[in-house]
Amino acid sequence: MPGNTSNLVRSNVTTVNVDQIPGLNTLGISLVRIDYAPYGGQNPPHTHPRGTEILVVVQGTLYVGFVTSNPENRLITKILYPGDVFVFPIGLIHFQFNIGNTPAVAFAGLSSQNAGVITIASAVFGSNPPINPDVLTRAFQLEKNVVTHLQSLF
Known part of the structure; x- marks a missing residue:
């Protein structure tokens, strides 16, 4: 179906x-x-x-x-x-x-x-508890506000 x-x-x-x-x-x-x-x-x-x-x-x-x-x-x-x-x-x-x-x-x-299955975006930005945004900011070379926004989506 x-x-x-x-x-x-x-x-x-x-x-x-x-x-x-x-x-x-x-x-x-x-x-x-x-x-x-x-x-x-x-x-x-x-x-x-x-x-x-x-x-x-x-x-x-x-x-x-x-x-x-x-x-x-x-x-x-x-x-x-x-x-x-x-x-x-x-x-x-x-x-x-x-x-x-x-x-x-x-x-x-x-x-x-x-x-x-590990869905990349969900695992990285939606982990529980969240990964410290400072880690993701450096890893993805993004501004902290972008990381926190992405985390809020998941």
């Missing part, structure tokens, strides 16, 4: 992992369905610390990518159409963004019964 995409990121991730199906325990697999609103629906930058992801687009057009690890930090991107497949290696920051004017749908298999 399509997920509700009326939220800030305009997407919905429906997860099928060991939490929903206990029989997946020790099998090293899980699945997600991602629904994206027309132009701008996104699965924001995130990482899966315990699994590689393979994504297949079934509807729409997605701009996808990942960033390689330090020190290179090279961005690898591709535009995907229905039937196209893309792999996001374990632990690397990656994203998907709907560049089409119609809804998009993709399915992803993950090489873990619970790959985990």
